[in-house]
Every structure is written in structure tokens, then in C-alpha cells.
Amino acid sequence: MDILPLQAGDWAFVGTNWWILMQGLYVTVLLTVGSLLLGFLAGFPGGAIEVYGRGPLRSVVRGVGVLLRGTPIVVLIVLFFFGVQWPDIGAVPLGGLLPLPAFEINGQALLASTAALGLRSAAYQSQVFRGAIRSIDEGQLEAARSVGLSKLEAVRHVVVPQALRRSIPGFQNEFTIVLKDTSIAFAVGLAELLTRGFELFTQPAGQTAVVEIILTVSAIYFVLTFLTNRTLDRVENRFAIPTGE
Amino acid sequence: MARLLEFDDVHQAFGDENVLRGISFGMDRTDVEVVIGPSGSGKSTLLRCVNRLTEFDAGDIRLNGESVTAMDVDALRRRVGMVFQGFNLFAHRTGRGNVTLGLTEVRDIPSGEARRIADENLARVGLSGQADSYPAELSGGQKQRVGIARALAMEPELLLFDEPTSALDPELIGEVLEVMRDLAEEGMTMLVVSHEMGFARSVADTVTFLDDGIVAERGPPEQLFEHPERDRTREFLGELDT
Numbered sequence: 164m165d166i167l168p169l170q171a172g173d174w175a176f177v178g179t180n181w182w183i184l185m186q187g188l189y190v191t192v193l194l195t196v197g198s199l200l201l202g203f204l205a206g207f208p209g210g211a212i213e214v215y216g217r218g219p220l221r222s223v224v225r226g227v228g229v230l231l232r233g234t235p236i237v238v239l240i241v242l243f244f245f246g247v248q249w250p251d252i253g254a255v256p257l258g259g260l261l262p263l264p265a266f267e268i269n270g271q272a273l274l275a276s277t278a279a280l281g282l283r284s285a286a287y288q289s290q291v292f293r294g295a296i297r298s299i300d301e302g303q304l305e306a307a308r309s310v311g312l313s314k315l316e317a318v319r320h321v322v323v324p325q326a327l328r329r330s331i332p333g334f335q336n337e338f339t340i341v342l343k344d345t346s347i348a349f350a351v352g353l354a355e356l357l358t359r360g361f362e363l364f365t366q367p368a369g370q371t372a373v374v375e376i377i378l379t380v381s382a383i384y385f386v387l388t389f390l391t392n393r394t395l396d397r398v399e400n401r402f403a404i405p406t407g408e
Numbered sequence: 409m410a411r412l413l414e415f416d417d418v419h420q421a422f423g424d425e426n427v428l429r430g431i432s433f434g435m436d437r438t439d440v441e442v443v444i445g446p447s448g449s450g451k452s453t454l455l456r457c458v459n460r461l462t463e464f465d466a467g468d469i470r471l472n473g474e475s476v477t478a479m480d481v482d483a484l485r486r487r488v489g490m491v492f493q494g495f496n497l498f499a500h501r502t503g504r505g506n507v508t509l510g511l512t513e514v515r516d517i518p519s520g521e522a523r524r525i526a527d528e529n530l531a532r533v534g535l536s537g538q539a540d541s542y543p544a545e546l547s548g549g550q551k552q553r554v555g556i557a558r559a560l561a562m563e564p565e566l567l568l569f570d571e572p573t574s575a576l577d578p579e580l581i582g583e584v585l586e587v588m589r590d591l592a593e594e595g596m597t598m599l600v601v602s603h604e605m606g607f608a609r610s611v612a613d614t615v616t617f618l619d620d621g622i623v624a625e626r627g628p629p630e631q632l633f634e635h636p637e638r639d640r641t642r643e644f645l646g647e648l649d650t
Binding site for chain 2: 300302303305306307308309310311312313316320321324325328404405406407
């Protein structure tokens with residue numbers, strides 16, 4: 164087994180085409196942020212319903228969660244792309260605001276990928292929040308009720324602020340997973356980072372630069388993960404509840 | 409005129425276990441009533457029935473003549489404060505923040521005014537210097553005093569204390585009892601579940617001995633402690649002495 168040698172000429176090819184990878188990165192960031200946001204907006208109430216809800220609503224939320232967590236993400240993305248009739252938004256223009264040539268992406272692939280990654284993330288985020296909510300001592304809720312807050316007010320003012328803080332480490336994992344899994348939108352041809360890398364090394368001029376391109380793409384994912392985790396560490400410390408130690 | 413608080417044949421069961429089996433007694437404004445009894449006798453449950461943290465099965469509890477079950481539960485809890493054995497402070501809020509939550513959210517007091525009221529009540533329990541401290545930065549006795557300030561700030565007609573010193577190290581019990589003693593002197597109506605017989609003896613107007621879900625004996629402290637009528641009371645007090 165030999166490792167292919169890296170070539171200065173191939174690195175130069177990556178260098179001259181950097182903006183194509185940056186366009187891919189733009190889509191990757193867009194997809195990550197959209198999916199995490201959808202995951203949060205659906206996952207946080209989902210976790211709360213699993214703890215405080217009852218009856219059919221709770222059963223439905225649990226069931227959907229189990230289903231989403233039990234399906235491979237590539238299957239979900241393909242299913243959402245081919246199996247859902249998305250509104251025809253055509254090609255979405257991007258890049259106008261950046262020092263990048265403007266470009267277009269497939270709107271339906273973007274919608275399907277965001278929905279699949281977002282709902283799958285919601286299913287995982289709901290478990291992060293469920294655990295965090297459960298970890299808040301029941302007595303605090305009772306104390307809030309004892310001064311006359313309604314259950315909803317007590318949850319909002321006492322449980323949620325503490326549960327959100329305790330969710331940050333779990334959310335960091337979730338962020339890392341979603342960021343890297345955006346690369347699976349490759350399967351439906353969405354022009355995210357990996358897809359743009361693929362486009363580069365399948366060009367005639369890029370055929371010897373496969374390893375260089377993949378290494379560059381990997382490094383971009385790594386830097387993004389690293390920086391965001393550091394930022395979330397800071398957020399966690401900034402909002403940590405003083406312990407007196 | 410109706411009594412401030414009246415228990416009328418209150419029953420409560422958890423599954424097969426009858427925890428309260430017909431409790432009846434009443435108290436008036438400024439009364440301090442201490443409920444004693446062995447663990448499992450229903451003391452805490454009785455207290456929790458007053459503000460309906462536990463919903464009782466049968467009988468009635470009346471506040472100023474009005475059945476608590478007929479009241480809006482949040483309105484009832486505004487009028488009846490509670491202090492918990494485990495403090496139950498909001499961990500993410502400072503001492504002041506613990507007190508202001510009920511003021512701003514329940515009494516709709518603007519935040520500046522709520523801060524002033526909170527600081528006033530923290531001063532009342534001797535914690536002027538700790539308003540900005542978080543619960544994890546406070547000693548057990550200080551935590552419980554924040555708990556008392558939080559209840560006091562709502563200006564309740566009645567304060568319930570559920571074993572307020574049971575979770576405290578012995579050297580911290582005194583500071584909490586001191587605050588409770590002051591409140592009693594100021595005329596606060598208090599229903600206290602406690603194992604602190606010294607406090608019951610010196611502060612209570614009436615002591616109720618609860619045993620196995622019924623009021624086994626009830627009377628002024630000197631009578632109950634010095635000349636108990638029932639063998640069961642004598643036995644219980646004897647166990648405490650040894």
C-alpha cells in the first residue's frame with residue numbers, strides 16, 4: 164500500500180480554485196445553521212413535551228423521535244428529496260454579499276437537506292434537552308409554584324434557563340455531528356463543500372489533485388468545528404452559575 | 409368572624425396508605441402553631457394540603473372561611489407562603505433574584521420596586537450583604553433565610569414551614585430559628601412542622617401532636633410538653649429526650 168505523493172502543482176490547483184470551495188463552505192454553513200435552528204425550534208419543545216406532556220401528544224413526539232434517530236441520515240435526505248413535493252423555488256442565488264462570484268444552488272435540494280438534517284437533529288436535541296430538564300431538581304419548580312407562578316411560568320423562568328445552560332455540552336456534540344453530516348447532501352447534488360470538492364477533482368485539470376482537495380475540505384471542516392466548539396465553551400463559561408468554588 | 413385557617417375532617421391517601429385520617433383544628437391571625445410527630449405521621453402532607461401542592465381527598469380546608477379548593481390555586485399560593493426543608497432556591501438566580509421572581513411575575517411589581525422590596529426582606533432575615541450571592545455560594549442557614557425572605561416578600565397571610573431546619577448542620581439551626589422567632593414576635597401567622605422542641609416550647613401558641621394521620625393531642629406547649637394527657641404523646645416525647 165502506497166500513499167499517493169502530494170504535488171506542488173496540485174496544491175496550486177487548489178489555490179487557484181479556492182473560491183469554488185468557499186462557495187461550497189457558504190452552502191455548508193447555511194445548511195448547518197438552518198438545520199441546527201430547525202432542530203432547536205422543534206427539539207426544545209419536543210424535549211419539554213417528553214418531560215411534561217401526556218397522552219397522545221407525548222406518544223407521537225416520542226414515536227417520531229425514535230423513527231428519526233433510527234434512520235440513516237443519507238436515507239432521510241434521499242427520502243425527503245425524492246419523496247416530498249417541495250414548492251418549486253427554482254435556483255437560489257447566493258454570494259452577492261461576499262467577495263465571491265455569485266452562484267446558484269438547487270432550491271429543492273436545499274429544502275430537502277435542511278428538513279432532513281433539521282428534523283433528525285431535532286430528534287437528538289430533544290434528548291439533550293429532556294435530560295437537562297430532568298436534571299433540574301423538582302423542588303425548584305415546586306417553590307416557584309408555591310409563590311403563585313403557573314406551571315408554564317415556573318418552567319419558563321426556573322427550569323428553562325437552567326436546562327439551556329446544561330444543554331450546551333450536548334449541543335456541542337450535536338453541532339459537530341450536523342456540520343459533518345451536511346456533506347451527505349452530496350447524495351442529492353446540493354452544492355455544499357464536499358460536492359464542490361468533488362466537482363473540482365472530476366475536472367480534467369484536477370484529476371491528480373484528489374488527495375489535496377479532500378485534505379483541504381477536511382481541514383475546513385476541522386477548523387469550523389474547532390472554532391465553534393471554542394466559542395460554545397466560552398458561552399458556557401460566560402453563563403455558568405457561580406458555585407462559590 | 410371566620411378563623412384564618414381551618415382544617416375540617418381532612419383525609420388524604422396515597423394508594424392504600426391513609427396519610428391523613430380526619431384532621432380538624434383551626435388557627436387565628438398571629439397564631440404560631442407547631443406540628444410535631446414521628447416521621448410518616450402526615451405532618452408534611454398536612455402542610456402541603458394547605459397550598460394544594462398536594463390535593464386532599466376529602467374534608468375541607470378554609471382560609472378566612474373560604475374553601476381552598478374553591479380558590480384559583482395560584483391566587484391561593486400568593487396568600488400562603490411556604491418554606492421548604494430542602495430550601496428549593498432557584499439555583500440560577502441570586503439571593504435577590506430568588507425574591508424578585510414572585511414579585512415581578514405574580515404581583516406584577518416593576519423590577520426596580522421589586523429589587524427594593526427584595527432587599528428589604530433580605531435585610532429582615534439578616535442577609536443584606538448576600539443579595540448578590542448565588543445559592544451555591546451561601547451556607548445552609550443563609551439559603552434557608554433567603555427561602556424565608558422569598559416567601560415573606562409576597563406578603564402572605566400565612567406562612568407554612570416544612571421542617572425548615574432539618575437539612576441544616578446543627579450550628580446553623582440557630583440563625584434560622586432566630587429569624588422565625590422574630591417573625592412570630594412581629595405577629596406573622598405561622599404553621600410550622602418541626603422537630604425543634606425548644607422552638608415549639610418557647611414560640612408556639614399551640615402544639616399539635618400528629619400520629620398516624622390523626623391529631624393525637626393538641627394544646628399549649630407547657631401543657632403538651634409538661635403534662636401530656638395521652639400515653640402516645642408521652643412515649644413520643646420520651647423518645648426525643650433519650
